[in-house]
Amino acid sequence: MAAHAGDARVLGAMCDAGVLWAALGAVAALVSYRVIYALYFSPLRHIPGPLLARTTRTYLEAAAVCGRLAEHGRQIGERYGDIAVCQPNSVCITDPADIRKVLSSPLCVKGDYYALLRFTGVDNMISMTHSESVSKRRRMLGPFFSTSYVGKMEPLIAQYGSKAIVQRWDALLAQSADGSATVNYGLTFGLCTFNIISRLVYGQEVAALDLTSDSESLRWIHRSNTYLSLRALLQLFPRPVFHAAKWPFDHMYHQIADYIYGSIDARRRLLAALGVDDQRPADLLQALLDCEDAGSRVRLSSEEIHAESLLLMIGGVDPTAFTLIWTVHLLMLYPECYRRAVREVRGALPPGGSAEITYAAARGALPYLEACIQESMRLVPVASVMIPRTVLAPGLTLRGHHLPPGTTVFANMYGSHMSPRYWADPRRFDPARFLEPGSRRAHCVFTFGYGSRICLGKHMAWTNMLTIMATLLRRYDFALPAGYSRTGPAVIDPATGYPKIMPMSQFLSRKPADQDADCRVTISRASTG
Numbered sequence: 001m002a003a004h005a006g007d008a009r010v011l012g013a014m015c016d017a018g019v020l021w022a023a024l025g026a027v028a029a030l031v032s033y034r035v036i037y038a039l040y041f042s043p044l045r046h047i048p049g050p051l052l053a054r055t056t057r058t059y060l061e062a063a064a065v066c067g068r069l070a071e072h073g074r075q076i077g078e079r080y081g082d083i084a085v086c087q088p089n090s091v092c093i094t095d096p097a098d099i100r101k102v103l104s105s106p107l108c109v110k111g112d113y114y115a116l117l118r119f120t121g122v123d124n125m126i127s128m129t130h131s132e133s134v135s136k137r138r139r140m141l142g143p144f145f146s147t148s149y150v151g152k153m154e155p156l157i158a159q160y161g162s163k164a165i166v167q168r169w170d171a172l173l174a175q176s177a178d179g180s181a182t183v184n185y186g187l188t189f190g191l192c193t194f195n196i197i198s199r200l201v202y203g204q205e206v207a208a209l210d211l212t213s214d215s216e217s218l219r220w221i222h223r224s225n226t227y228l229s230l231r232a233l234l235q236l237f238p239r240p241v242f243h244a245a246k247w248p249f250d251h252m253y254h255q256i257a258d259y260i261y262g263s264i265d266a267r268r269r270l271l272a273a274l275g276v277d278d279q280r281p282a283d284l285l286q287a288l289l290d291c292e293d294a295g296s297r298v299r300l301s302s303e304e305i306h307a308e309s310l311l312l313m314i315g316g317v318d319p320t321a322f323t324l325i326w327t328v329h330l331l332m333l334y335p336e337c338y339r340r341a342v343r344e345v346r347g348a349l350p351p352g353g354s355a356e357i358t359y360a361a362a363r364g365a366l367p368y369l370e371a372c373i374q375e376s377m378r379l380v381p382v383a384s385v386m387i388p389r390t391v392l393a394p395g396l397t398l399r400g401h402h403l404p405p406g407t408t409v410f411a412n413m414y415g416s417h418m419s420p421r422y423w424a425d426p427r428r429f430d431p432a433r434f435l436e437p438g439s440r441r442a443h444c445v446f447t448f449g450y451g452s453r454i455c456l457g458k459h460m461a462w463t464n465m466l467t468i469m470a471t472l473l474r475r476y477d478f479a480l481p482a483g484y485s486r487t488g489p490a491v492i493d494p495a496t497g498y499p500k501i502m503p504m505s506q507f508l509s510r511k512p513a514d515q516d517a518d519c520r521v522t523i524s525r526a527s528t529g
């Protein structure tokens with residue numbers, strides 16, 4: 001008996017070892033296949049790039065999930081040049097001319113990646129990939145993002161943006177004994193852009209106008225945005241992992257969905273009560289209700305309005321707020337740029353008159369301030385640091401390499417913005433580079449994307465950012481708070497030789513890692529001297 005039991009154990013151990021060896025053998029065969037294919041048979045084999053990137057998608061996806069995508073792109077661009085393999089069937093490109101070519105080519109369209117952004121299961125403007133549906137939706141929505149419709153929304157934009165901040169900061173200064181107050185501009189910009197977009201998209205106020213309170217609304221925004229971003233990224237994992245991981249947070253999604261459907265119903269009731277066309281509110285909710293396909297005269301369904309509302313909130317709030325935050329932060333690190341921007345604003349639009357500055361007054365009158373915002377978007381592009389497109393038949397030739405249909409081309413935005421091949425001193429915040437005579441530098445900044453899928457809200461974002469920055473620089477003097485030493489003009493980053501940028505975290509957007517610690521300035525009334 002004992003001998004039999006011993007035999008069974010030996011046999012069992014041999015079987016286990018056999019299974020293990022078989023599994024190891026299968027893995028080795030798979031790895032060898034991938035390496036041999038990548039090196040000898042892949043149509044991308046002549047393009048430079050790391051071996052790991054040629055053999056597994058995980059190489060790039062891990063960088064995205066760990067929030068290192070921007071830096072990863074920069075390193076690939078620096079090490080391997082203008083075109084490099086970054087995934088088995090994918091390349092990334094850094095030359096601005098190539099990026100413009102790809103993002104405006106009808107042969108390069110959005111592919112599978114964009115399904116990650118189908119937040120509600122129904123397509124929205126950004127997740128759409130089918131060319132005809134895209135052109136149709138852009139034709140429907142485009143007029144509501146034009147200069148003239150954004151102009152109609154400007155009173156609301158000012159009410160929840162520059163006016164609200166002035167009201168709050170003036171009140172703080174009035175209470176202060178020494179005429180100065182320290183404010184958290186991260187919180188201020190987060191709340192005011194949320195207030196602007198939510199008023200425009202939901203047709204009602206969500207957060208209080210008190211821009212200093214760390215209100216429940218702000219926590220709700222961050223929780224729901226984080227949840228939606230997380231949900232987008234989790235789709236990179238196998239389905240069971242995706243469902244298990246998102247399940248505990250699903251109630252948050254239902255909360256937002258209920259809120260949006262409630263807003264649509266409330267607006268429909270209001271319209272029925274108004275009955276008169278010219279009294280319709282001018283905002284994005286009305287735009288979503290009114291837009292129709294010129295041919296079929298079909299309008300968006302409630303589900304489509306819901307999907308677009310979520311996209312506009314996620315796409316509109318964080319990128320605008322974070323761009324404002326990075327612009328103020330960079331101006332504080334480069335005092336000569338701050339002083340020049342202030343001189344320009346106060347020279348062109350002297351204090352006095354209305355507290356807030358309109359877009360019509362600021363646009364064109366403040367080239368240096370515009371350049372500061374542009375340069376901030378180059379140095380710290382807040383979203384989509386690698387923009388993917390899929391090549392259609394018959395393929396595309398870039399830098400002498402034929403990319404067959406099905407290849408993914410990533411526009412390596414951050415790699416391009418940081419490349420010394422295209423930018424002198426790329427790590428330095430230098431707004432004046434955009435003012436050089438005949439400069440076409442702005443065409444090499446891809447923070448809003450480029451081509452047929454360029455950001456639909458670009459004009460609205462510029463209206464928000466320029467009016468807020470101009471109003472604040474005209475009315476207040478800014479200084480880093482006394483005793484703050486984590487960053488500043490004299491705190492040099494040894495890696496770049498320039499003032500150290502505050503630590504950032506990147507999920508879908510690149511934002512300050514510790515807003516409470518790093519996004520504070522001391523404000524006082526604008527000095528006239």
Ligand code: HEM
Pocket residue numbers: 125126127138197311312313315316317319320323382383384387388446447448449450452453454455456457458460461
């Ligand atoms: C500084 C602020 C903003 C930045 C940096 C930004 C950035 C971008 C980028 C890079 C894309 C293109 C993504 C791609 O091609 O893969 C995009 C698309 C889009 N953005 Fe923005 N955005 C900003 C503000 C806004 C605002 C305020 C809105 C509207 C309220 C908005 C609505 C959209 C929409 C609807 C699309 C999809 C367009 C399409 O796919 O055809 N964005 N944005």
